[in-house]
Amino acid sequence: MTTPARKTLAGFAAAALIGLTGLAQAAAPERLRGTIETVEPNAITVKTSDGKSERVALADDAKVSWVIPASLDQIKEGTFIGTATKGENPMTALEVVLFPEAMRGTGEGQYPWDEIADTTAGGAKVKSAMTNGTVKAETTGSAAHPKVKSAMTNGTVKADAAGKDGTKTLTVHYGSGQSSTILVPASAPVVTFEPAARTALSQGAKVFVVATRKDGTVTATRVAVGKDGLTPPM
Known part of the structure; x- marks a missing residue:
């Protein structure tokens, strides 16, 4: 005989399964x-x-x-940013977004993004990912060669420094001790x-x-x- 407790547990399990199925079928955001x-x-x-x-x-x-347009000079210690990047070790910015203070923390983390136009290298689309986080340091850098794979980084800037070609280097922290180093060429669009x-x-x-x-x-x-x-x- 099925006890009331077993019936309750079975009902809970069924509800959980339905809930998980609903989550799996939920529409993913499109851009x-x-x-x-x-x-x-x-x-x-x-x-x-x-x-x-x-x-x-x-x-x-x-x-x-x-x-609206912004500039790399506006990226100071504590600025929360978003940047789509290409390549790895280090990644190179395709663009940079300076988030208003009210949007601080938006989408923090690192995850796949879309193919977007690489305006720093002829405008061809490149595969990307998104990283949102807090920029803790920036040092002198040099321009990287165009690459196909990309990423997006959002974070808070700690320091500003530029290489001879205008390239800046940001180290973006996005929680749990994770971080990414991003090269930002002078030709990368910067907006807010x-x-x-x-x-x-x-x-x-x-x-x-x-x-x-x-x-x-x-x-x-x-x-x-x-x-x-x-x-x-x-």
Whole structure:
């Protein structure tokens, strides 16, 4: 005979299995890059970098921000940054994002990213990963040769120093004693974010969209809009 305790345990196990299945089937975030073709009250259509047109609904709580130019000179001790990189030992920055203080800690860690354009070496797409963390040191460096494999690093900067060719070296810590050394060539785009309203979403604007896809519908949770024609490099 099955006891009440066994029934309870079996029910718990079944619920856990269903929960795990739901997690496995949850839609992973997508990242879209392109140009806004049309704007609706609660949606935009984006011509993506691969030539497709995607209608993107805007979640009620979707965040919109401007992407504006910044500079390597703004990276000081304690600055929290994000950088897509290519290559290994050391990695080389494809771009750098200076996060506002309100976004400190965003996505801390290291994980796969998308193929993005390497504007430091002709614009061809390269495979990448993302690392978010705290930059603890920066020393003199020299430019690295272009490589195909890449990564993204977000962190907080501790020191600034540049090589003769303008290359800087950042050591980014992202928790549990883990760190990565990043070379930042002078040619790497450097940007930051500033708050924006949905009115920033206009035809012709360049955007970087974080969205989910479910049942054929793409829904944005965040849209970064290049200000004054800027193309978001991330």
